[in-house]
Amino acid sequence: xxxxxxxxxxxxxxxxxxxxxxxxxxxxxxxxxxxxxxxxxxxxxxxxxxxxxxxxxxxxxxxxxxxxxxxxxxxxxxxxxxxxxxxxxxxxxxxxxxxxxxxxxxxxxxx
Amino acid sequence: xxxxxxxxxxxxxxxxxxxxxxxxxxxxxxxxxxxxxxxxxxxxxxxxxxxxxxxxxxxxxxxxxxxxxxxxxxxxxxxxxxxxxxxxxxxxxxxxxxxxxxxxxxxxxxxxxxxxxxxxxxxxxxxxxxxxxxxxxxxxxxxxxxxxxxxxxxxxxxxxxxxxxxxxxxxxxxxxxxxxxxxxxxxxxxxxxxxxxxxxxxxxxxxxxxxxxxxxxxxxxxxxxxxxxxxxxxxxxxxxxxxxxxxxxxxxxxxxxxxxxxxxxxxxxxxxxxxxxxxxxxxxxxxxxxxxxxxxxxxxxxxxxxxxxxxxxxxxxxxxxxxxxxxxxxxxxxxxxxxxxxxxxxxxxxxxxxxxxxxxxxxxxxxxxxxxxxxxxxxxxxxxxxxxxxxxxxxxxxxxxxxxxxxxxxxxxxxxxxxxxxxxxxxxxxxxxxxxxxxxxxxxxxxxxxxxxxxxxxxxxxxxxxxxxxxxxxxxxxxxxxxxxxxxxxxxxxxxxxxxxxxxxxxxxxxxxxxxxxxxxxxxxxxxxxxxxxxxxxxxxxxxxxxxxxxxxxxxxxxxxxxxxxxxxxxxxxxxxxxxxxxxxxxxxxxxxxxxxxxxxxxxxxxxxxxxxxxxxxxxxxxxxxxxxxxxxxxxxxxxxxxxxxxxxxxxxxxxxxxxxxxxxxxxxxxxxxxxxxxxxxxxxxxxxxxxxxxxxxxxxxxxxxxxxxxxxxxxxxxxxxxxxxxxxxxxxxxxxxxxxxxxxxxxxxxxxxxxxxxxxxxxxxxxxxxxxxxxxxxxxxxxxxxxxxxxxxxxxxxxxxxxxxxxxxxxxxxxxxxxxxxxxxxxxxxxxxxxxxxxxxxxxxxxxxxxxxxxxxxxxxxxxxxxxxxxxxxxxxxxxxxxxxxx
Numbered sequence: 001x002x003x004x005x006x007x008x009x010x011x012x013x014x015x016x017x018x019x020x021x022x023x024x025x026x027x028x029x030x031x032x033x034x035x036x037x038x039x040x041x042x043x044x045x046x047x048x049x050x051x052x053x054x055x056x057x058x059x060x061x062x063x064x065x066x067x068x069x070x071x072x073x074x075x076x077x078x079x080x081x082x083x084x085x086x087x088x089x090x091x092x093x094x095x096x097x098x099x100x101x102x103x104x105x106x107x108x109x110x111x
Numbered sequence: 112x113x114x115x116x117x118x119x120x121x122x123x124x125x126x127x128x129x130x131x132x133x134x135x136x137x138x139x140x141x142x143x144x145x146x147x148x149x150x151x152x153x154x155x156x157x158x159x160x161x162x163x164x165x166x167x168x169x170x171x172x173x174x175x176x177x178x179x180x181x182x183x184x185x186x187x188x189x190x191x192x193x194x195x196x197x198x199x200x201x202x203x204x205x206x207x208x209x210x211x212x213x214x215x216x217x218x219x220x221x222x223x224x225x226x227x228x229x230x231x232x233x234x235x236x237x238x239x240x241x242x243x244x245x246x247x248x249x250x251x252x253x254x255x256x257x258x259x260x261x262x263x264x265x266x267x268x269x270x271x272x273x274x275x276x277x278x279x280x281x282x283x284x285x286x287x288x289x290x291x292x293x294x295x296x297x298x299x300x301x302x303x304x305x306x307x308x309x310x311x312x313x314x315x316x317x318x319x320x321x322x323x324x325x326x327x328x329x330x331x332x333x334x335x336x337x338x339x340x341x342x343x344x345x346x347x348x349x350x351x352x353x354x355x356x357x358x359x360x361x362x363x364x365x366x367x368x369x370x371x372x373x374x375x376x377x378x379x380x381x382x383x384x385x386x387x388x389x390x391x392x393x394x395x396x397x398x399x400x401x402x403x404x405x406x407x408x409x410x411x412x413x414x415x416x417x418x419x420x421x422x423x424x425x426x427x428x429x430x431x432x433x434x435x436x437x438x439x440x441x442x443x444x445x446x447x448x449x450x451x452x453x454x455x456x457x458x459x460x461x462x463x464x465x466x467x468x469x470x471x472x473x474x475x476x477x478x479x480x481x482x483x484x485x486x487x488x489x490x491x492x493x494x495x496x497x498x499x500x501x502x503x504x505x506x507x508x509x510x511x512x513x514x515x516x517x518x519x520x521x522x523x524x525x526x527x528x529x530x531x532x533x534x535x536x537x538x539x540x541x542x543x544x545x546x547x548x549x550x551x552x553x554x555x556x557x558x559x560x561x562x563x564x565x566x567x568x569x570x571x572x573x574x575x576x577x578x579x580x581x582x583x584x585x586x587x588x589x590x591x592x593x594x595x596x597x598x599x600x601x602x603x604x605x606x607x608x609x610x611x612x613x614x615x616x617x618x619x620x621x622x623x624x625x626x627x628x629x630x631x632x633x634x635x636x637x638x639x640x641x642x643x644x645x646x647x648x649x650x651x652x653x654x655x656x657x658x659x660x661x662x663x664x665x666x667x668x669x670x671x672x673x674x675x676x677x678x679x680x681x682x683x684x685x686x687x688x689x690x691x692x693x694x695x696x697x698x699x700x701x702x703x704x705x706x707x708x709x710x711x712x713x714x715x716x717x718x719x720x721x722x723x724x725x726x727x728x729x730x731x732x733x734x735x736x737x738x739x740x741x742x743x744x745x746x747x748x749x750x751x752x753x754x755x756x757x758x759x760x761x762x763x764x765x766x767x768x769x770x771x772x773x774x775x776x777x778x779x780x781x782x783x784x785x786x787x788x789x790x791x792x793x794x795x796x797x798x799x800x801x802x803x804x805x806x807x808x809x810x811x812x813x814x815x816x817x818x819x820x821x822x823x824x825x826x827x828x829x830x831x832x833x834x835x836x837x838x839x840x841x842x843x844x845x846x847x848x849x850x851x852x853x854x855x856x857x858x859x860x861x862x863x864x865x866x867x868x869x870x871x872x873x874x875x876x877x878x879x880x881x882x883x884x885x886x887x888x889x890x891x892x893x894x895x896x897x898x899x900x901x902x903x904x905x906x907x908x909x910x911x912x913x914x915x916x917x918x919x920x921x922x923x924x925x926x927x928x929x930x931x932x933x934x935x936x937x938x939x940x941x942x943x944x945x946x947x948x949x950x951x952x953x954x955x956x957x958x959x960x961x962x963x964x965x966x967x968x969x970x971x972x973x974x975x976x977x978x979x980x981x982x983x984x985x986x987x988x989x990x991x992x993x994x995x996x997x998x999x
Contacts, residue, residue: 029139030146048147048168049175052140053182060121061114073149077142078135 013054015097018090021064021082028069028077029055055080063089125183126192136179140172190515194522201523208495209527211891212488216531216579218884219484221538222477224572225562228539229546230470232563233380234456234463239563240375242313246417247378248426249458250280252409255447256723260459261709262409264444265390265402267437268305271450274433278415278426278452279311285379285412285461286396299342301360301386302377303393309337309371311416312378318343319354319369326389330401333391336360337369339376342385360388361395362668376559378414381462383559407444407711407786412460415452427452438722444711447722462560466546468953469870475950476631476881481575483627483885485583486620487892488527492587493617494899503591517588524584525576532576539572540564549869549876586616614903617896618932621889625936626943628889629973631882633944636965637951637958638875644957645868651799652701653741654861658828658837659700661855662845665822674822677848682733684844690832695733695740698821701801702867707811708819713784714772727768728801728809729785731816737763737796739829740860747779747794754815760790761815766798768810783812790814803867804956826854834859871954886972889936890980897929897984901991908988909996918989925988929981937973941966 020035021027027035032055033048058064063086069079082090125132144165151161166172202209238244252261263271272280282305308314309321316337326333336358338347347353357364365388377384393410394401402408417426430450438445458464496503506516543562562568664674678696685694699707707728719725734750737743745766754761762783769778778792798808816824830837838857845852901908908921948960958965 028142028146030143033143034150046168047170048143049140049170049172052136052175053178056179056182060118062117071142071146073146075142075145076138077146078139 012097013050014058015090015093017051017054017058018063018082018086018093021080022087022090026067026069026079026081028071028079030077032080058086061089062086122183122185126185126188129184132183133180136176140169140176144169144172190518191522194519195526197519198523198526202526205495208491212491212527213530213534215484215487215491215888216528216583217534217538218888219477219481219535220528220531220572220575220579221535222480222881222884223474223575224532224535224568225539225542225545226470226474226477227571228543228562228564228568230474231565231568232543232561233466233546234470236563236565236567237380237455237463238312238375238378239565240314240372241378243416244455246419247281247455248278248415248417248423248452249455249460250411250413250415251451251453251459253449253451254724254726256720256725260451261448262460262706263411263413263450264406264409265393265411266404266406267445268411268413270437271430271433272305274436275415275426275429277418277421277429279307279418280413280415281305281308281311281378282390282411282413283308283378284393284410285377285382285384299385300379300382301336301388301396302379302384303390303396304387305413306389308387309369314371314375316369317372318351319367321369322387322389327391329391330403331392331394333389334363334365334395335368335389336365337371337387338367339371339383339385340373341383343370358386360386361666363395379461380458381560406441409709423452423454446724448724465870466873469874472874472950472954473877476634476878479627479631480881480885480888481579482582483624483888483892485579486624486627487888488583489586490617490620490892490895492524492583493590493620494895496587496591499591516591520588520591521580521584524580524588528576528580528583531579532572535575536564536569536572539568546873549873586620590616614896614900617899621893621896621932622936622939624885624889624892625933625973625977626939628882628885629937629940629969630944630947631878631885632969632972633940633948633965634951635875635878635882636968637948637955637960637962638871638878640962640965641955641958642868642871642875645804645871646865648804648957650701650804650864651742651797652860653829654864655859656829656831657740657860658830658834658857659825659860659863660838660841660857661700661823661825662852663823663855664852667849667852669822671820671822675817675820678824680848681844684848685828685841688830688832688837688840688844690830691837692829692831693735693739694829695735695738695827696816696824697733697736697827698731698816698819698824700825700827700863701799702803702864707801710785712772715782717772725772727812729762729812729814731819731821732813733816736813736827739827741829742799743797744794745797746777747792749794750813750815755817756820758818760785760788760818761793762790762812763794763796763814764792764812765796765810767808768812769795771810785812785814805954827860871956874951874954886976889973890976893929893932893977893980894983896932897925897981898987900928901925901984901988905991905996908991909993912989912991912993913997921989922985925985926978926981929977929985933974933977933981937970940969940973944969 016036017032020032024031024035029051030048033046033051036044036046055064055066059066059080063083064080065083066078066080069077071077147165147168148161151164152158156164169175236244238247241247250263252263254261268280268282282303284303285300286303304322306322306324306327309316314321317340319337321337322335326335338353338358343349343353350356353367353370356367358367359365371387376382377387388396390403393403397410402410415426415430417423430452434445434449438448453459456463456467503516507513539562543564544560546562547560664677669677682694682696685691699705707730709726709728711724711726713725717725732750734752734754737749744763747763750761750763762785764772764778764783769775772778773781777795779794781792782789783792784790796813798811800806801809801811826841828837828841834857838854841854841857845854908924911921911924944966945961952960
């Protein structure tokens with residue numbers, strides 16, 4: 001039986017996208033989806049399409065910017081990159097995620 | 112918060128390039144899928160598998176797009192825009208329906224906006240140039256024992272101004288003069304104003320300055336004037352060096368010290384002022400003599416301007432307290448007197464008071480017209496909603512919510528009424544100056560009665576637009592939303608669903624229209640009768656063969672003695688003209704704006720109430736006055752030419768005065784004290800009207816002009832000759848006596864009185880117009896319903912014919928249906944009219960609000976109109992081909 005694939009936790013998709021952009025630099029939507037799946041070793045099941053509303057959401061908030069460019073295979077693609085505000089947002093979200101998961105870990109260990 | 116704003120802006124911007132963004136998204140998703148397919152191919156899948164796997168991993172493309180789009184724009188606005196676009200498209204598709212609906216509504220909405228803009232411009236905000244005109248209140252003097260508003264005296268005014276801390280008092284007394292500039296002489300209106308006038312109103316002269324405080328005092332000491340922008344431009348050709356030049360007014364050169372800004376016409380509703388002079392110059396403009404030190408001479412009209420943050424009640428309290436102090440300090444002149452501060456629309460002394468009831472009634476009528484128009488549009492929409500039955504059913508069937516459906520229907524209605532509101536604004540703009548047409552300008556005095564199209568009027572228009580959308584949209588919308596899906600889908604397309612309920616609703620709408628139209632017809636009938644009554648009524652003096660004109664010896668610089676000689680000589684010459692029976696000078700002409708003199712009186716044997724100070728109006732007249740105007744004397748004898756300055760003072764009183772002060776006993780030979788002087792009563796004159804036809808009989812008396820001389824007098828000539836011949840002859844005689852003098856316009860008293868009844872004529876004209884409109888709308892509505900009924904009942908009518916009904920049977924059938932509707936409407940209309948016409952009571956003269964003739968004529972007109980409306984559809988009914996009707 002293959003390891004069960006986890007649904008992306010509500011609200012964490014934004015964080016994953018921001019983090020991906022932070023470590024990879026400008027990248028297109030397909031690239032982001034692939035990267036998230038690779039890093040999670042295919043454990044994370046992503047409806048790749050849901051990425052796009054998320055990207056729009058982040059862009060509307062001014063955390064990421066987009067620009068049309070050409071991919072390595074000479075294909076037209078839209079490239080996303082982190083803005084200054086996005087970088088700040090990422091730091092805050094990582095911090096709060098760590099606080100949160102540390103707390104949950106403590107809870108799980110003590111009980 | 113900042114985030115939310117950013118998001119909102121993004122979404123808003125996105126609304127405007129939806130198409131571009133859609134293309135963008137398509138391209139992006141396509142490129143994603145292609146990359147995925149490519150990768151899968153590289154991993155060794157078949158082309159088909161690669162594609163399927165890519166799509167599977169992506170999830171539903173269309174669903175994603177939908178989520179994406181709803182997150183990108185503003186869905187509420189987008190659907191509204193869509194509904195609006197759809198509404199416009201529908202309107203374009205049935206231009207006949209749209210045009211008739213928009214026309215109906217334009218008339219209804221336009222009438223309301225136009226009337227409201229008049230009310231705004233004349234009653235609520237008559238002085239757009241004045242800073243904070245909402246803080247202006249009209250000053251109205253009160254006296255115990257009368258409801259009438261009185262003017263103020265200058266000493267009182269000054270005391271009020273000094274003592275009141277919460278208001279600025281502003282004096283503004285209209286007066287006229289001859290303005291001679293170059294070789295052009297014309298009548299001009301100006302105002303005597305308190306020196307704070309311009310400063311308190313916040314009016315900054317464009318050139319020069321306003322008046323200074325010291326220019327208000329000193330008898331005739333400050334011959335300075337501020338001229339209006341219009342005068343500067345039109346009469347002085349915009350001369351930039353105008354300040355410091357002089358202009359002769361009433362024979363005295365005045366230094367022009369300022370030019371008022373454009374758009375400032377003074378503060379007398381109705382007239383546009385051409386110049387202003389300070390109070391100190393009162394005597395030069397008032398033939399009644401010097402009044403600035405006389406507390407008993409009440410001649411000032413004016414306003415109070417509230418200081419910031421002060422309410423009317425506080426100011427009223429303060430000024431009442433001061434009035435009480437003055438009454439105690441000067442009982443001879445001020446006993447029982449007070450001051451009321453009234454909002455501008457209740458101003459007692461200008462055209463506002465004359466027009467207030469008329470405008471109120473007009474607005475009520477306009478709203479009735481709007482109701483009728485809405486009923487008509489509602490009817491049209493009901494017919495159309497029938498044609499759209501199928502569309503609605505399908506919308507419901509494919510999952511459109513009823514709420515959404517209603518929203519769409521209202522949006523469509525809104526499109527209609529927005530077009531109509533735009534048209535209505537154009538109508539109102541075109542009608543801005545219509546009211547001025549009812550007031551013939553006396554001798555070139557500029558009129559200023561305009562509607563004001565400010566934001567309040569626009570807001571009112573928007574409100575009317577929304578309300579009417581709700582009114583005419585409600586019934587069709589409810590009918591549509593009631594559609595029974597299962598039942599509707601079972602029927603063939605084009606068949607009638609809910610026809611019965613709908614036609615009942617339409618009949619109800621017709622009832623409403625007919626009854627409202629009937630009310631307006633009755634109202635118009637009443638006003639027409641009233642104006643007719645006025646035209647033929649006797650005001651208590653002769654009107655047909657009496658000519659009248661003005662002759663301003665005061666402005667021409669005469670002194671009293673010269674004026675008396677002049678009058679004597681002129682009377683002599685005019686009496687000698689062929690056809691002239693008599694001639695009489697008098698200070699005031701009945702039914703004119705110029706006020707009569709008022710005197711405090713004392714009568715032996717009359718006990719006044721503790722704080723009543725009896726005051727009665729009077730006129731100064733020549734001995735021939737009663738004969739010339741045909742006012743009979745019921746006892747005693749007429750004034751004689753011997754009643755001159757040297758002779759004992761005499762007076763003639765009217766019947767009401769006898770009733771009130773002598774308790775009906777003949778006062779001839781008794782004495783009467785007028786302003787402290789005793790006079791002997793020598794006759795009693797029959798009552799007549801003094802101001803308007805609507806007044807109640809009031810005490811009044813006459814004194815000889817020679818014993819109470821005034822330089823400014825009017826002429827009355829009794830003659831059988833035509834006005835034109837007398838006018839020419841009179842001008843000739845005057846010219847022969849003094850080459851520099853000319854009489855004012857020579858008209859009959861009848862013409863003069865008619866000019867003074869403008870308010871009634873406005874109401875009559877507007878109401879006639881509105882009732883005509885209402886009639887047309889009601890007839891069109893009735894016609895529509897009847898034609899529709901005939902087409903709807905084709906099958907039934909055809910069957911009847913096949914079974915042997917004759918053409919006249921069918922005609923009767925349809926006609927009787929239409930007439931039944933009319934009869935019902937008229938019955939409702941009679942009931943409504945009996946309740947509503949009471950509102951007209953204010954302006955009706957000698958006509959009862961329940962005048963049977965007005966009701967009968969309205970009935971006849973309505974019946975004929977509806978017969979006409981029903982006839983065509985009824986005539987068509989027997990011409991239905993029974994074979995085809997039954998086969999269809």
